[in-house]
Amino acid sequence: MSTIYQVSELAGVSLSSVSRVMNNHEHVSQRTKDKVRAAMEQLDYRPNFTARSLASSCSNSVGVLVAEISGPFYSDMLSGVESELSNANKHAVIISGGCNEQKEQEAIQFLIDRNCDALILCVDYVTDEYLTNLSKGSTQIVVINRYIESIADNCFYIDNCLGSYQATKYLIEQGHTKLAYIAGPQWKQDAVERLNGYKKALNDCNISLDDALIYEADYTTLGGRDAMLSFLKGNSPFSAVICANDEMASAAMRVAREEHVNIPEECSIIGFDNVYFSEYLYPQLSTIENPINAMARMAVQSVLKNKYNQKKITIQNRFITELIIRESTQAN
Amino acid sequence: MSTIYQVSELAGVSLSSVSRVMNNHEHVSQRTKDKVRAAMEQLDYRPNFTARSLASSCSNSVGVLVAEISGPFYSDMLSGVESELSNANKHAVIISGGCNEQKEQEAIQFLIDRNCDALILCVDYVTDEYLTNLSKGSTQIVVINRYIESIADNCFYIDNCLGSYQATKYLIEQGHTKLAYIAGPQWKQDAVERLNGYKKALNDCNISLDDALIYEADYTTLGGRDAMLSFLKGNSPFSAVICANDEMASAAMRVAREEHVNIPEECSIIGFDNVYFSEYLYPQLSTIENPINAMARMAVQSVLKNKYNQKKITIQNRFITELIIRESTQAN
DNA sequence: TTGTAAGCGTTATCAT
DNA sequence: ATGATAACGCTTACAA
Numbered sequence A, B: 001m002s003t004i005y006q007v008s009e010l011a012g013v014s015l016s017s018v019s020r021v022m023n024n025h026e027h028v029s030q031r032t033k034d035k036v037r038a039a040m041e042q043l044d045y046r047p048n049f050t051a052r053s054l055a056s057s058c059s060n061s062v063g064v065l066v067a068e069i070s071g072p073f074y075s076d077m078l079s080g081v082e083s084e085l086s087n088a089n090k091h092a093v094i095i096s097g098g099c100n101e102q103k104e105q106e107a108i109q110f111l112i113d114r115n116c117d118a119l120i121l122c123v124d125y126v127t128d129e130y131l132t133n134l135s136k137g138s139t140q141i142v143v144i145n146r147y148i149e150s151i152a153d154n155c156f157y158i159d160n161c162l163g164s165y166q167a168t169k170y171l172i173e174q175g176h177t178k179l180a181y182i183a184g185p186q187w188k189q190d191a192v193e194r195l196n197g198y199k200k201a202l203n204d205c206n207i208s209l210d211d212a213l214i215y216e217a218d219y220t221t222l223g224g225r226d227a228m229l230s231f232l233k234g235n236s237p238f239s240a241v242i243c244a245n246d247e248m249a250s251a252a253m254r255v256a257r258e259e260h261v262n263i264p265e266e267c268s269i270i271g272f273d274n275v276y277f278s279e280y281l282y283p284q285l286s287t288i289e290n291p292i293n294a295m296a297r298m299a300v301q302s303v304l305k306n307k308y309n310q311k312k313i314t315i316q317n318r319f320i321t322e323l324i325i326r327e328s329t330q331a332n
Numbered sequence C: 001t002t003g004t005a006a007g008c009g010t011t012a013t014c015a016t
Numbered sequence D: 001a002t003g004a005t006a007a008c009g010c011t012t013a014c015a016a
Helices: A003-011 A016-022 A031-041 A050-055 A072-087 A101-113 A128-135 A147-155 A160-173 A191-203 A221-233 A247-260 A293-308 B005-013 B015-022 B032-042 B049-057 B072-087 B101-113 B128-135 B149-156 B160-173 B189-204 B222-231 B246-258 B292-307
Strands: A059-065 A090-098 A118-121 A140-144 A155-156 A178-181 A212-216 A240-243 A268-270 A288-291 A320-326 B061-066 B089-095 B118-121 B141-143 B154-159 B179-183 B215-216 B240-243 B269-271 B286-289 B322-326
Touching: A003 A016, A003 A031, A016 A031, A016 B222, A031 B189, A050 B049, A050 B269, A059 A101, A059 A293, A059 B128, A072 A090, A072 A293, A072 B072, A072 B089, A090 A101, A090 B072, A090 B089, A090 B246, A101 A118, A101 B089, A101 B246, A128 A140, A128 A147, A147 A212, A155 A160, A155 A293, A155 B179, A160 A178, A160 A240, A160 A288, A178 A191, A212 A221, A212 A288, A212 B072, A240 B215, A247 A268, A288 B322, B005 B015, B005 B032, B005 B154, B032 B089, B061 B072, B061 B101, B061 B292, B072 B089, B072 B292, B089 B101, B101 B118, B118 B292, B118 B322, B128 B141, B128 B149, B141 B149, B141 B292, B149 B154, B154 B160, B154 B292, B160 B179, B160 B189, B160 B240, B160 B286, B160 B322, B179 B189, B179 B222, B179 B246, B215 B222, B222 B246, B240 B246, B246 B269
Parallel strands: A059 A090, A059 A118, A118 A140, A140 A155, A178 A212, A178 A240, A240 A268, B061 B089, B061 B118, B118 B141, B141 B154, B179 B215, B179 B240, B240 B269
Antiparallel strands: A288 A320, B286 B322
């Protein structure tokens, strides 16, 4: 591997001139540029990434922390982050966080220690306060899928409440009046907000809340299964069930089938997130589009703008959900 | 941020001693260790990752290149790679390759330029020769999901032929004699092998090949859809269809439903890969388990062993598929 | 516009 | 066992 020094020798110029050419500095004569470029070509010179990082204290890499790598939701997000980063010639150091506060903090520290210029975080366990504090450090922090008032400009999130409001309102407009809700774990912000949207819609339409028709599950198919079973075995009749995510909705559909209740004829089901497999299901799942990929891309844009001084695009922090009607819902 | 220098001052020892303690060198007195550790603690010292990389020419990071980040198959692989790497305190630099040879080469070069110690590659476009050559360089190369004879020890792959042989044989044993096959794109090695397994099973059972019952699709739902439609509209009757992956199988099931052919009563369908959503489908998809996650972990182990001199575990290069029977197949 | 030289924070080779 | 000191390959004042 040749170094900047060898290039400078071959080109007959100084180290700094080579560096200037590499970094496209102004005030370099065409003649120097040409000589340097020719020498680089001849030596098949490749800048040493690590040395540049050390000297410039900029690693051109951003750390990404998510709860898990696989899973339709996170992988869609990662995909957006990675592609946007690659386009800008930065790279992503991706790790998956643990399942408790300490692990999450360690993961963040790991990324900081690796000299990432910025961090894109999708975290559930660390506190708002911790993240706020972190933001005061030299590593830029950006948070996806969570709203923290004190660092609002660095948060990218959807209006979860609006999302389930849209779903619930739609079903009510379709004539449903007995609506069940399968909630996500209530220690997660988004799960609480989604439940609120459901409640708000019922309230706006003067439908009273029936606690027996709300089941707190955990966003997994197992949870969705238990929830649906509980509704079916309960005493409160219902003609529709709104789910806090698509996984639980898919489980609810399966349980319905096992118990011989036809979807959507006897019961409408709607999900949340619009993960890609929701159209593979039978019936295809009606759901709420969650623009996670776009959010991820925007988060990267914000990093590019703030940390890498790139193009002055306008940053949007709040994203809007959208109703997707497929086959799993119908009028009552 | 404090440096090794400040630690050495506070501890009253030299730079080298601090370095030695950090790296757990032998021949360091307990007294020195204690002093250094205390000083580190007091200063909340964190080693500078970049400086270490430069000085030691070891970045402790491995580059991972996949065709795409999302998608059930790749994300399962990435998940395995990342977790295994994190456990070893290494990190993953993940990028997604392009959709042609040049882009793929660029992506690889990108990773090499970033001083990755090793590369884990899941690539389709670059040639065997290119990869063989690459392996001669200083960056260790490991290939997942592809077998290249000249660098066999660095390849991790499943027996694709066996996989579809298992599927086909099973259906034949269940009494099916007219079996259609939805193939993957034949410029991909795994797609060819999978098709071969099907042919071999037919041959072993003395069932003659009907070209009208083989359709080359592209591993996507759209392709699977076209394939199934073509079979249904063709003149060759069939009672089972074997698909080269689960996405196409899910599409085939949907088309069947649209055309009012009951699965599995009128037609058995089997997939390949056992991606996680295959059990969400209705009917749940029978398929071939592809141990991609295990393969990914093994690939990391091989890197740990060869590049980072870690534990002498035995490396396994070839992985075996397994028949998973669910609801989409039945006896004929 | 170009060159000189001092870092950047480590590791690693020598002596001692 | 410990300490100087020279790399590692580049960036960046500062000087010319």
